[in-house]
Amino acid sequence: MTTDIEIICIGNELLIGKIKDTNAHYLAKQATILGSNVKRVTVIQDSISEIAKTVCEAIGRTPQFIITTGGLGPTFDDKTFQGIAKALNLNLEVNPTALAMVKEKCIEYAKKRGLPTNIELTPPRVKMATLPQKTKPVKNPIGTAPGLQVDVEGTVLFALPGVPIEMEAIFNETITPLIKQAVGDEVFCERSIFADNIMESRLAPLIDKVMSDNKGVYVKSHPMRTESEPHIELHLTIIAKLEQDPNAKLLKAAKELTVLIEQNCGLVKADS
Amino acid sequence: MTTDIEIICIGNELLIGKIKDTNAHYLAKQATILGSNVKRVTVIQDSISEIAKTVCEAIGRTPQFIITTGGLGPTFDDKTFQGIAKALNLNLEVNPTALAMVKEKCIEYAKKRGLPTNIELTPPRVKMATLPQKTKPVKNPIGTAPGLQVDVEGTVLFALPGVPIEMEAIFNETITPLIKQAVGDEVFCERSIFADNIMESRLAPLIDKVMSDNKGVYVKSHPMRTESEPHIELHLTIIAKLEQDPNAKLLKAAKELTVLIEQNCGLVKADS
Numbered sequence: 001m002t003t004d005i006e007i008i009c010i011g012n013e014l015l016i017g018k019i020k021d022t023n024a025h026y027l028a029k030q031a032t033i034l035g036s037n038v039k040r041v042t043v044i045q046d047s048i049s050e051i052a053k054t055v056c057e058a059i060g061r062t063p064q065f066i067i068t069t070g071g072l073g074p075t076f077d078d079k080t081f082q083g084i085a086k087a088l089n090l091n092l093e094v095n096p097t098a099l100a101m102v103k104e105k106c107i108e109y110a111k112k113r114g115l116p117t118n119i120e121l122t123p124p125r126v127k128m129a130t131l132p133q134k135t136k137p138v139k140n141p142i143g144t145a146p147g148l149q150v151d152v153e154g155t156v157l158f159a160l161p162g163v164p165i166e167m168e169a170i171f172n173e174t175i176t177p178l179i180k181q182a183v184g185d186e187v188f189c190e191r192s193i194f195a196d197n198i199m200e201s202r203l204a205p206l207i208d209k210v211m212s213d214n215k216g217v218y219v220k221s222h223p224m225r226t227e228s229e230p231h232i233e234l235h236l237t238i239i240a241k242l243e244q245d246p247n248a249k250l251l252k253a254a255k256e257l258t259v260l261i262e263q264n265c266g267l268v269k270a271d272s
Numbered sequence: 273m274t275t276d277i278e279i280i281c282i283g284n285e286l287l288i289g290k291i292k293d294t295n296a297h298y299l300a301k302q303a304t305i306l307g308s309n310v311k312r313v314t315v316i317q318d319s320i321s322e323i324a325k326t327v328c329e330a331i332g333r334t335p336q337f338i339i340t341t342g343g344l345g346p347t348f349d350d351k352t353f354q355g356i357a358k359a360l361n362l363n364l365e366v367n368p369t370a371l372a373m374v375k376e377k378c379i380e381y382a383k384k385r386g387l388p389t390n391i392e393l394t395p396p397r398v399k400m401a402t403l404p405q406k407t408k409p410v411k412n413p414i415g416t417a418p419g420l421q422v423d424v425e426g427t428v429l430f431a432l433p434g435v436p437i438e439m440e441a442i443f444n445e446t447i448t449p450l451i452k453q454a455v456g457d458e459v460f461c462e463r464s465i466f467a468d469n470i471m472e473s474r475l476a477p478l479i480d481k482v483m484s485d486n487k488g489v490y491v492k493s494h495p496m497r498t499e500s501e502p503h504i505e506l507h508l509t510i511i512a513k514l515e516q517d518p519n520a521k522l523l524k525a526a527k528e529l530t531v532l533i534e535q536n537c538g539l540v541k542a543d544s
Contacts, residue, residue, distance in 0.1 A: 012490070012492060013492060013494065013507070014300070014313070015300050015304075015310040015311070015312070015313065016300065016301070016304040016310065016460075016509065017297055017298070017299075017300040017301025017302070017303075017304055017305075017310075018301075018462075018507065019494070020294075020297045021296075021297070022292075024293075024315070025289055025292045025293070026289070027289075028286070028287050028288065028289040029288070029289025029290075030289070031289075032287075032288040032289055033289075038287040038288065038289075039287070039316075039317065039322075040287070040314065040315065040316055040317075040322075041286070041287065041313075041314070041315035042312065042313070042314050042315075043296070043312065043313035043314075044311075044312055045311065045312075046492075050311075050312075057329075073472055073493070073495075074472050074473035074476045075472060075475070075476045075479055075492075075493050076476065076479065076480050076483070077490075077492055077493075105499070106471075106473075108500070109471070109499050109500045112500040112501075113469075113500060113501075122473060122474075122477075123476075123477070124472075124473040124474075124476035124477065125473045127476075128473075142498070143498075143499050144471075144473070144499055163495060165498075188288075190290075197385075199378075199381070199416075200345055200346050200347060200396075201346035201378075201394060201396040201397045201400075201416070202394075202396075203347070204346045204347045204348065204395075204396035204399075205394075205395070205396065207347055207348065208348050211348070218284070218349075220284060220285060220318075220347075220349055221345070221347050221349075222285065222291070223345075223435060226414070226415075226437075227377070227381050227415050227416055228380070228381045228384040228385060229385075235285070235290065237288065
């Protein structure tokens with residue numbers, strides 16, 4: 001059974017093309033390396049109803065993990081906790097642990113900047129500690145805004161900040177061990193071979209044959225240049241238990257594909 | 273009324289973190305500049321049922337446009353036309369116009385490479401021209417695989433290739449004029465101001481005030497450095513008819529925000 005993950009990125013700035021999202025790519029890559037199966041990324045606006053709907057839909061697909069990024073800060077447009085509260089039909093309340101986390105960080109930054117440390121817990125600061133009831137704050141080692149963790153019908157939902165270094169720190173510290181535990185002894189392996197001067201349409205039946213001969217191995221072709229000067233990466237991947245020697249399976253499939261390409265398209269000049 | 277757009281990016285390579293998606297960012301930026309409202313980006317795997325489900329969900333939200341990218345090529349994992357056929361409950365059939373497009377491109381590439389031009393229309397090539405019934409092929413000026421266009425209950429659905437230069441070419445040639453027409457005389461405007469050494473939580477109530485005083489202007493804060501050394505971009509945006517002078521509205525809001533920040537946080541050293 002695969003460990004399925006969904007990622008939800010929240011922020012108007014992503015949808016107006018102001019910011020190039022890097023969080024989804026980071027999370028997808030790390031989660032894949034850990035052996036899990038990233039099923040979907042959804043990018044939505046700063047809207048409580050959009051967040052609530054998207055979280056509900058994701059929960060309905062029963063992945064083991066949902067990770068949201070963005071919308072945890074002090075400003076009006078940071079609406080992730082409100083959206084999750086609506087999705088789970090929970091009230092919002094100030095979480096004392098989260099409030100202590102916010103205060104501690106404010107004091108830390110004031111000290112660093114040589115400012116007074118008699119921090120006032122203004123409404124925007126209290127907002128960052130106002131979580132849906134029954135959810136758990138997650139320590140943010142880098143920034144002020146705590147994350148959130150909650151179990152919903154077998155799915156673990158995490159809300160992480162959108163600032164990449166904060167998001168990455170919480171992911172590595174808190175979520176990585178949980179994914180590892182869920183994945184168990186399955187690993188993700190990959191291997192690439194490259195074909196020059198052969199059109200993708202000629203490679204298609206060879207890929208079909210290798211996939212059919214090598215169960216569990218997925219082969220995906222990636223055209224890297226223009227079609228009039230084809231250079232194609234054939235990327236072979238597998239998720240399998242280590243005892244099943246996935247690397248050996250990939251090597252066998254890659255060799256078979258190489259031989260097939262040489263046999264069928266060897267006379268590159270004859271290719272069209 | 274806003275012109276809503278949804279983007280669906282199809283490809284396992286995006287969800288395993290192998291490829292950093294640039295298509296969604298490009299489309300979101302261009303569509304926003306044209307004055308439309310990008311509501312959602314969804315990234316899904318190469319799976320007919322996933323594509324069908326996601327397309328159905330998007331249609332259900334009744335945007336004016338849905339643009340999919342990826343999954344139009346000759347290999348087994350290119351499943352977008354199959355997914356759209358399933359979503360719309362249409363049969364697949366070889367489209368003669370699309371087949372002529374594929375053949376023409378194959379001949380063009382063979383010529384460029386000095387190869388024979390008696391092109392065989394192999395199954396992988398015919399696959400690229402096998403569209404859901406009642407849909408229209410869209411000319412790909414750069415690559416072999418045609419795109420697709422279909423009207424579904426007031427939503428125009430486009431399927432574009434995943435190769436960025438091909439996707440961009442079709443978007444600019446075919447979709448841009450349609451978005452412009454739908455948007456009419458509304459424009460998107462933006463303006464930024466920057467605040468140094470002020471924590472985001474202190475800016476929050478000032479942003480609230482400016483948004484309340486300047487209807488239609490959206491202000492979003494973007495922390496750019498660490499919180500112990502704050503540098504925050506305040507990004508002001510508006511979508512409005514040109515005759516309503518949206519740039520003047522932005523300028524007024526930006527001035528008000530600047531004054532508020534100077535009045536409330538002017539003594540930067542006193543900030544915490």
